[in-house]
Amino acid sequence: xxxxxxxxxxxxxxxxxxxxxxxxxxxxxxxxxxxxxxxxxxxxxxxxxxxxxxxxxxxxxxxxxxxxxxxxxxxxxxxxxxxxxxxxxxxxxxxxxxxxxxxxxxxxxxxxxxxxxxxxxxxxxxxxxxxxxxxxxxxxxxxxxxxxxxxxxxxxxxxxxxxxxxxxxxxxxxxxxxxxxxxxxxxxxx
Numbered sequence: 001x002x003x004x005x006x007x008x009x010x011x012x013x014x015x016x017x018x019x020x021x022x023x024x025x026x027x028x029x030x031x032x033x034x035x036x037x038x039x040x041x042x043x044x045x046x047x048x049x050x051x052x053x054x055x056x057x058x059x060x061x062x063x064x065x066x067x068x069x070x071x072x073x074x075x076x077x078x079x080x081x082x083x084x085x086x087x088x089x090x091x092x093x094x095x096x097x098x099x100x101x102x103x104x105x106x107x108x109x110x111x112x113x114x115x116x117x118x119x120x121x122x123x124x125x126x127x128x129x130x131x132x133x134x135x136x137x138x139x140x141x142x143x144x145x146x147x148x149x150x151x152x153x154x155x156x157x158x159x160x161x162x163x164x165x166x167x168x169x170x171x172x173x174x175x176x177x178x179x180x181x182x183x184x185x186x187x188x189x190x
């Protein structure tokens with residue numbers, strides 16, 4: 001692997017590179033040996049977990065990395081603090097862009113719980129920021145929920161499952177796929 005990457009002037013980080021048992025049969029093999037669940041690993045902002053679907057089949061679960069979510073929430077809190085006295089509609093517009101951008105990357109299948117958690121935390125922090133605008137603030141929870149419904153996108157999965165995405169760009173090969181059948185007769189092609 002090191003030689004292959006060296007051809008492209010790339011190297012492996014010695015502390016971050018390791019081999020783990022992961023995949024369809026990892027849980028079964030580890031259970032046979034008396035070990036626990038398969039290890040997880042972090043890649044591109046997600047934690048990858050060996051799991052099972054509702055039907056009991058193998059499924060790779062992707063969940064937003066905790067540290068990345070926490071860092072984004074801290075950045076949003078700082079942005080809300082700086083925009084504390086902006087008009088509410090301007091703050092809502094800005095916050096809507098931030099949340100939409102976050103969802104555009106992290107809204108993958110099996111990550112809906114983390115998306116809802118992020119959304120709820122954003123609403124809490126916006127409420128806290130609104131309440132700190134004045135010493136006699138009477139911002140109710142209901143009014144903040146209305147603002148959130150008006151300005152923030154709802155958490156939902158935006159990306160297709162990997163097998164669906166792959167099938168679109170690489171259709172199954174079939175002989176004569178998309179070509180009409182050609183019949184050859186003695187007098188020529190029909």
